[in-house]
Amino acid sequence: MPPLLYSFRRCPYAMRARMVLAAAEIELRLREIVLRDKPAHMLELSSKGTVPVLQLESGKVLDESRAVMDWALAQADPHGWLAHKDDALIDMFDGDFKHHLDRYKYATRYEGVDALEHRAACHEMLQDIEPRLANGWLAGAAAGFTDIALLPFVRQFRIADADWFDNEMALPHVQAWVMRFLDWPVFTRIMGKYELWLDSDKEHPFPPLS
Numbered sequence: 001m002p003p004l005l006y007s008f009r010r011c012p013y014a015m016r017a018r019m020v021l022a023a024a025e026i027e028l029r030l031r032e033i034v035l036r037d038k039p040a041h042m043l044e045l046s047s048k049g050t051v052p053v054l055q056l057e058s059g060k061v062l063d064e065s066r067a068v069m070d071w072a073l074a075q076a077d078p079h080g081w082l083a084h085k086d087d088a089l090i091d092m093f094d095g096d097f098k099h100h101l102d103r104y105k106y107a108t109r110y111e112g113v114d115a116l117e118h119r120a121a122c123h124e125m126l127q128d129i130e131p132r133l134a135n136g137w138l139a140g141a142a143a144g145f146t147d148i149a150l151l152p153f154v155r156q157f158r159i160a161d162a163d164w165f166d167n168e169m170a171l172p173h174v175q176a177w178v179m180r181f182l183d184w185p186v187f188t189r190i191m192g193k194y195e196l197w198l199d200s201d202k203e204h205p206f207p208p209l210s
């Protein structure tokens with residue numbers, strides 16, 4: 001049986017995993033879920049209850065998006081993405097940026113939170129990477145592992161107030177980087193809509209055609 005991926009289309013961690021799995025052309029079965037109704041089998045594989053969850057042919061389970069990316073690129077890395085992997089920067093975005101992003105985006109879910117303070121904290125982190133994006137991507141003219149890891153979250157940051165991001169943020173390289181990402185075939189390829197597995201028991205062959 002091909003590997004099995006539990007995924008949720010809009011989850012930035014699952015996006016990372018799908019982009020790398022698709023680029024490595026790893027054939028698998030995709031089960032699309034919603035977070036409020038997690039399949040029992042997914043929770044049996046990983047009691048953490050987060051997506052993505054990948055079960056390999058050997059039965060081994062990977063339930064961290066970065067572990068899925070590492071595994072997929074160890075199978076095939078056709079674009080040389082592993083050569084551009086900045087773990088320290090990814091840690092910062094998975095940690096601080098995500099912390100502030102959640103409080104900016106979902107301020108009403110947290111007590112005593114000022115959304116704009118958290119937007120400013122994210123903005124500061126993006127300001128730090130602005131000079132590194134002068135050639136288009138973090139490592140230069142081509143995307144790498146770090147871009148793929150960070151961009152789904154920066155995309156979410158944009159969505160929280162796209163008008164401000166596009167017109168007022170004043171970080172031209174970051175703005176162009178996100179726009180380039182939104183049209184990037186590596187990204188658009190994995191953003192198709194899938195019928196939910198729970199409703200239909202339907203698994204989807206993955207990756208989709210380019």
Ligand SMILES: N[C@@H](CCC(=O)N[C@@H](CS)C(=O)NCC(=O)O)C(=O)O
Nearest residue numbers: 011012013035049050051052064065
């Ligand atoms: N560290 C995990 C985080 C994954 C994660 O938190 N995914 C979210 C969705 S974006 C999730 O599944 N949350 C569980 C829930 O909301 O119930 C990874 O990198 O895979």
